[in-house]
Each structure stands twice: as structure tokens, then as C-alpha cells.
Amino acid sequence: MALAPNETQRIMLSAVARLMDRFPPDYWKGLEDSEAYPEAFVAEFEAQGFGGLLIPTEYGGAGGSLSDAALLLEEIHARGGNAQPFHGQFYLSFLVSRFASEAIRRKVLPGLAQGKLRMQSFALTEPDAGSDLARIATVAERAGHGYRIRGHKVFISRVEQSDLMVLVARTAPRGEGPKRTEGLSLFLVDLREAKGIERTRIRTMFNSQTYELFLNDVEVPAEHLIGEEGHGFEPLLHVLNPERILIASECIGDSRWFIDRSVEYAKGRVVFGRAIGSNQGIQFPLADAHARLVAADLVRWHATALYEADADPKEVGEHANIAKYLASECSWRAANVAMDVHGGYGMARDMHIERKMRETRLYQVAPVSNNLVLAHIAHHALGLPRSY
Ligand SMILES: Cc1cc2nc3c(=O)[nH]c(=O)nc-3n(C[C@H](O)[C@H](O)[C@H](O)COP(=O)(O)OP(=O)(O)OC[C@H]3O[C@@H](n4cnc5c(N)ncnc54)[C@H](O)[C@@H]3O)c2cc1C
Numbered sequence: 001m002a003l004a005p006n007e008t009q010r011i012m013l014s015a016v017a018r019l020m021d022r023f024p025p026d027y028w029k030g031l032e033d034s035e036a037y038p039e040a041f042v043a044e045f046e047a048q049g050f051g052g053l054l055i056p057t058e059y060g061g062a063g064g065s066l067s068d069a070a071l072l073l074e075e076i077h078a079r080g081g082n083a084q085p086f087h088g089q090f091y092l093s094f095l096v097s098r099f100a101s102e103a104i105r106r107k108v109l110p111g112l113a114q115g116k117l118r119m120q121s122f123a124l125t126e127p128d129a130g131s132d133l134a135r136i137a138t139v140a141e142r143a144g145h146g147y148r149i150r151g152h153k154v155f156i157s158r159v160e161q162s163d164l165m166v167l168v169a170r171t172a173p174r175g176e177g178p179k180r181t182e183g184l185s186l187f188l189v190d191l192r193e194a195k196g197i198e199r200t201r202i203r204t205m206f207n208s209q210t211y212e213l214f215l216n217d218v219e220v221p222a223e224h225l226i227g228e229e230g231h232g233f234e235p236l237l238h239v240l241n242p243e244r245i246l247i248a249s250e251c252i253g254d255s256r257w258f259i260d261r262s263v264e265y266a267k268g269r270v271v272f273g274r275a276i277g278s279n280q281g282i283q284f285p286l287a288d289a290h291a292r293l294v295a296a297d298l299v300r301w302h303a304t305a306l307y308e309a310d311a312d313p314k315e316v317g318e319h320a321n322i323a324k325y326l327a328s329e330c331s332w333r334a335a336n337v338a339m340d341v342h343g344g345y346g347m348a349r350d351m352h353i354e355r356k357m358r359e360t361r362l363y364q365v366a367p368v369s370n371n372l373v374l375a376h377i378a379h380h381a382l383g384l385p386r387s388y
Helices: 007-022 025-034 039-047 066-078 088-099 102-114 177-181 233-268 280-308 313-347 353-364 370-381
Strands: 121-123 139-143 146-157 164-170 184-190 197-202 210-221
Touching: 007 039, 007 066, 025 353, 066 088, 066 233, 066 280, 088 102, 088 121, 088 164, 088 184, 088 233, 121 146, 139 164, 146 164, 146 184, 184 210, 184 233, 233 280, 233 313, 233 353, 280 313, 313 353, 313 370
Parallel strands: 121 164
Antiparallel strands: 139 146, 146 210, 164 184, 197 210
16 A cells, blocks of 8 residues: 555554454355345444545534545455445535535435435436436426426436435536536435436346436425536536545455455465466466556555645546556456466355456446546547547
């Protein structure tokens, strides 16, 4: 780890280590058989106050930093767990505590901090607007004292497991060129009360709780608008940039898992009368994965420092995207190396390598596909013409 954790962070990491000892890799594997949500883990996680890590202290949270959350999620992954079922609340906490009205903050943040409410769901992706977020067609119209929302979303995670969902909709038609992200607005949807949401679970290659949503005239009160109507893009960056940094952290944790497990195995597995780890064909891919991990880690902390210093969101975005790209490529590569090092045993479900491999593959695609990250770098960092 390139960041030396401070005293508070060391205490937090010890608590996570104790928690993960109670929820070892076999727990996560067991959930796969029934495709179940890690309810027991999440309840304990919340009971220990981790769900409120990024909620400001004046609302009862721990007032933690993005660095704290990055370390926390990394550690869960490095110990064989998967934070995908509950990481949403971290990147949505910044949005709500910075941009929601004071009335909404007072209404939801204390409950989130105490683990009485869950805000794990973020509804952005649509069938005809995957990578092209400006093309989203879900519409929110003013109606009475609030808004009426109509549209279709896909791959929206943790809807059934959340009390609150943040949803992106259009309150004005899409403009052209640089104006294409104008007219986007963000809403907090109270899933306990909202009527008109139909959901169907999408079963995926790993254990995820992901849904297709049909929004049929869903009414939300006016005060549930987050930020200004039609100017949702800037607040949205306070979801997307931390999200990329936190996903990078999970990939860094996964990379550590694959490399650590493989090094241990390579030292102990004897073939042709010697440990397989004494062969360069085993050593070099592991050394290569380690070098890539160190590089991804450094960029992850650089992006985190930029976000915490309130740097220009474009600069944060460039580095958050690069961190997510490098870290997700690294964890996928490390997964393949782990498969090779473990021989046939890598495919045995009890070894957990194949499960972690399927889980980490998501991050090449979501929350933004790596092609789109490269297109963003080409355009923003290199000044090449926009291809998207
Ligand atoms: C398990 C899971 C959970 C998810 N959870 C959520 C969630 O909670 N909330 C949410 O809003 N979304 C969620 N998503 C959606 C995810 O963010 C999208 O799948 C992702 O952004 C890619 O969009 P798409 O699937 O529509 O791919 P598409 O946009 O259709 O892209 C398909 C392929 O074409 C490539 N491509 C497209 N355009 C270009 C271009 N101009 N240049 C080069 N290549 C291009 C892409 O890189 C990709 O490889 C989830 C997805 C999964 C699988």
C-alpha cells in the first residue's frame, strides 16, 4: 500500500479484519448457491457504523474521508469478500450530504448513519443509453408539488435491498455538443413509498442483485430534487468520480488477493521435486502483476488526493478514470495469473479463485467500460478529437 494508514485508519482496518474473519471466503461462496444478498454481513457492517463512514458528523456519521472508504473496500476484497452488494452508499453519501436540501439531509442522513436506512441504489443506465449517458430518455415532469417520472432503466443494482435510490432523469431535452449533459436532474426516490416501479431481476455471471426497472408515472416530492433542476451533471460528478476511485480500490484489493494466494500456493506446491515458485514461468507473471498493482495503487491515491483537495472535477475525473482503468486491468490480469499458478485447482470452487475472477471481471465493464475510459483519456488528456 502506497498510503501509510493513520492511527484511526489502522483501528478501522483491524476492525474490518476481525469482521472478515467472521465472514470468510466460504461465506461469500455459500451465498452464490442461493444467489442471496449478504444480509448477515451487511447488517453487522452497519451495526459497526461502517455504513455511515462518509456521512458528516453533524448528521450522526463518522465524517470519514474518501481515503478511509478506499482502504475499507480494498481490505474487504483483499480478504476474499465482495463489496459490490453494499458499496453504493459510499459514493451516494457525498452527493446527498453536499447537494440535497437541508430538509432531506436531516430526514435521511441520521437514519443512514445509524444503519436504519439503506441508500445503495443508483439508477443511471438505460437500455438505449448505456455508455452514452447524455442520451438517457427517462423523463421527470413537474406535476403538482413534485415530479412525475417515466422511463426504463436496466442493470440497476440493489433496488430490493435499498430504502432510497438516486435516479437520473431528463427534465429538459438533450442539447447538442457541449450542451448534451444539460437538462439532466437527480432525484432521491424513497423506494418504501414510491408507487409505479416494476422490477425484474437480471441474473448475472456472479452473485449480484441487479434489476431492470420500469418507471410508470412515479411521483416524487419537489424537495427530493438533488441540486438544481436541469443542472444535475456537476453533482453527478460527485457520484461518478468517487465511484471510479472506490471501484479501483476494490480491484486493488482483488489484485492483492490473487497475488497473495498465488505466492503462497507457488511456495508450497511441489512439482518435479521443487516448488513451482522457483520457476521463472511462475515468478515472472506474478512479478509483472505486482508491478502493475503498485502502479495502479499510486494513481488511485493520486486521484483520491485530488478529490479530497476539491480539485477541478475534470482533473479528478481524468485520474479517477485512469485509476479505475489500471486497477481493473490489473485485477483481471492477476486473476488469470492466479488461474495459471493454481493449475486445475484454480477451477475448483473451494479455492475461491474462479469466484473472485468472475466478480472482478465486472469492473472492466461497469461503472464505465474500459473502452470509454480510453476514449475519455484520448479526448481529455491527449486533446484528440472526440470519438463518442
Ligand atoms: C452486474 C452489473 C451491475 C450494474 N449496476 C449498475 C447500477 O447500479 N446502476 C447503473 O446505472 N448501471 C449499472 N450497471 C450498468 C453498467 O454501468 C453498464 O453496463 C456499463 O456502463 C456499459 O453500458 P452497456 O452495458 O450499455 O454497454 P454499451 O454502452 O452498449 O457498450 C457495449 C460495448 O461497446 C463499447 N463501446 C460503446 N461505445 C464505444 C465507443 N464510442 N468507442 C469504443 N467502444 C465503445 C463499450 O466499451 C462496450 O465494450 C451495471 C452493470 C452490471 C453488469
